[in-house]
Amino acid sequence: MPEGPELHISSLFINDSVRDLIFSGKILKSEVSKNPVIEWDVPLYTIKAESRGKEMKLWLEEYSPDKKGRQLEKISILFRFGMSGCFKLSTVDDIPKHSHLRFLTKDSEIPIQVLNFVDFRRFGRWEMNADWGSDRGPCPITDYETFRKNIVDNLEDPAFKQKAICEVLLNQKFFNGIGNYLRAEILFRSKIAPFDEAYSVLCKWKDSATYPIKSEKVLPIVKDPLYLCHAVCMEVLKLSGGYDVENGLKDHGAFENWLQCYQNPSMNNLQDRHKRTIWFEGEPGILVPKGSVARRPKNKQRISDSISESSSANKKRVRKGNSSTKATVPAMAPVAVTTRRSPRFSGAVINSA
8 A cells, every 4th residue: 555655756756747737628537436527627727746644635726828817726636545546647548557537738738648547456535625634644754743743742542542553553643644564664663562552652752853853874773663754754755666556565676675674574473453464573562462363474585576486487387288379479578658657666766855
């Protein structure tokens, strides 16, 4: 599932990709999507994006070279990416599969380009002119100080008491944008057992690191879990590509090399109360759910290595009764694709400063 850094990278990608583009015509929705049709009738418009935790807004503003004092119309579309949502820029003749919302550039653009919301699992949602979710807290990336204050001021809330810290880190009311891989990396660096009580853990740090630390030399020794919610996200942004929902960790890129704990077979792992796997080092803590089981890695390498090797082995096998067909199929040359993808898919570099 895309987490806070992935949505922030997507917003940077959109702003970089469509900065000089003018859009026109109806906003097209796929027939299979159950999300609402976006009704907006203006001749020309521009698009900008911003993110907040696990939500992202597109701002659509009417474009008019000659305003003549008239106030231009403006709407917003709030997106939640679900398990597999992302944005891709393509030509009109090369629209990606599973594109469920499309914004087309004006006819004079040659070729016509399309900003696509792509979601192969169809768990993503969008709403027109909706506010940021009231059940989601401030963003640890863009509003760290408010993010921290919201948690410290509410530590007496039942959400923190007798609850494992690994589960509380997924509570979007307080930890907006934090997901499975981020919680593993944050707790690993904090040297905190995942099933220690959240209240006891966080009370120890409520008076620390109120402001973002400027010196990168200090970060390796920081153990404050609240500050690491910000710092770890910022590290992912500097990679210019986070978790790839289409390929997982199979690409052996900078993101996989950056991970220290998540899906590392040398680490321990257990399921939390919601059956989500938490990866950790050392003892699990006192609030381990009864019957919690571990995911067993297939070998000593990272799970993605195992997946890649298994895929290669399957390609070498010959299906019985069809060996001649398998043996004579020639290898296909790479084909150039015109679709421009978000950095977490393509490895493109966008400055997150």
